[in-house]
Amino acid sequence: MQNKQLIISQFSGSLQEATEIIERPISKLGDHEILIQNKFIGINALYDRELYRGRVPYINVQFPYVFGVEAVGEIVAVGNFVRHVQIGQAVSTVKVGTAYQEYQIISEEEAIKIPEATAEYLALNPTGVSGYLALKNTAELKEGETIVVSAASGGLGHIVVQLAKRKNCHVVAICGKPEKVALLKSLNVCDRIINYREENIVEVLSKEYANIIDVGFDSVGTYMFDAFLANLAPLGRLVVSGLATELSAPQFEQISASRVYENIYWKGASVRCFMNHLFREQQQEGREFLFDLYQKGELQVKVDPTSFEGIESIVHASEYLLAGKSCGKVIVKL
Incomplete structure (x- = not known):
């Protein structure tokens, strides 16, 4: 064969x-x-x-x-x-x-x-499991916190926003096209959806979420990372789950700026990176949790x-x- x-x-x-x-x-x-x-x-x-x-x-x-x-x-x-x-x-x-x-x-x-x-179970494992583990271990997301998620309509992001809402969080979802906005609206879990092609991310976050972002969940990098970092709350956590814009460029952007700790030291905030394979012993737990939610109709898989x-x-x-x-x-x- x-x-x-x-x-x-x-x-x-x-x-x-x-x-x-x-x-x-x-x-x-x-x-x-x-x-x-x-x-x-x-x-x-x-x-x-x-x-x-x-x-x-x-x-x-x-x-x-x-x-x-x-x-x-x-x-x-x-x-x-x-x-x-x-x-x-x-x-x-x-x-x-x-x-x-x-x-x-x-x-x-x-x-x-x-x-x-099925395609849905493929979307749950490993991508959905990554979202579960990142929120639990890296973001340490707590009940009722404010979380901002970039690339929120993607395979990872649309799971993350739903899991965050299960903790009664204020969920801010960022995407870049009308059809992506429509997908996020269909989930019925987002308190604020920002289409970055129509609204300026820096302006929106600094005006509406200045210093109150408990968790920034970013897979984009560059300007998105900067905007999240600038508006972290005291004890806020900025989770890096990807570097899409950097990896799309010929090389990583070289910047001349103050070090990260200038923005977060006095807040006691932190920047954390997530890698799925570092939590291998918890992956079965994540699968069981997500499969159960999906089978009960409590989690949409797009x-x-x-x-x-x-x-x-x-x-x-x-x-x-x-x-x-x-x-x-x-x-x-x-």
């Missing part, structure tokens, strides 16, 4: 130049391995771009290199000594260098059982309505996400 894969064949600043689609025979399973037929794969365009540019220092890319991190699918074959999963079971996988292919082989221990292999199907569409889905067009989680159906 052949396996169609999107692979990195060379480093390049262009996804189309760096990658190609190939077909290779599926390897024989080891005794403790399982074969998964991927049904949906999640697009992580910013991370992917750093990878095919050769700028991820902890990944030793050997060409041809299969990339992609997250997928859901069904088990179609198991090794001789596999005991805890079975053929036909729906599973989620979160592993660097596995997702952008029709089939993948992983060890039994790496498979995460899920109720169904998948971008644009249709992307087949390995061939991964490049287009990535370009779509990088262009800032996404509303919800961008997913490719296989």
Whole structure:
């Protein structure tokens, strides 16, 4: 049986130049391995771009290199000594260098059982889990606080705003297009929605939220980070969950300004960075919590309505996400 894969064949600043689609025979399973037929794969365009540019220092890319991190699918074959999963079971996988292919082989221990292999469960794990863990551990979000979330209509942001409202927080959501505003309104959890293309973020926050932001949840960086930082409340926490604008530039912006602590020292505030893998021992807790909310209808999961199907569409889905067009989680159906 052949396996169609999107692979990195060379480093390049262009996804189309760096990658190609190939077909290779599926390897024989080891005794403790399982074969998964991927049904949906999640697009992580910013991370992917750093990878095919050769700028991820902890990944030793050997060409041809299969990339992609997250997928859901069904088990179609198991090794001789596999005991805890079975053929036909729906599973989620979160592993660097596995997702952008029709089939993948992983060890039994790496498979995460899920109720169904659907786009919604892919959006919940790992993206939704990241939101849960970031709010719990890094933001340390408390009941009734004021939280401002950038990229709030994205795969991560739309989960974060809903979880924040469950703590009766005042939720400020930032996005950049009318259709993204509409998505946020449909969640019915945002107290203030700011379309940064129509309103000036710096002016709005300094006028309406000066020194009262308990948690700034930022995945944009640069000017957004600065605006959040300037308006943190006493004991406020600015959580960096991504650096979209910086990673989109040829290099990080070089600035000449006072150090961060000048803005936050007298407030006892802090800047904190979130990385999902550092909370691996809590990920199962996060999955169980989010799956339960979703199954009870208490959490909306928004998948971008644009249709992307087949390995061939991964490049287009990535370009779509990088262009800032996404509303919800961008997913490719296989």
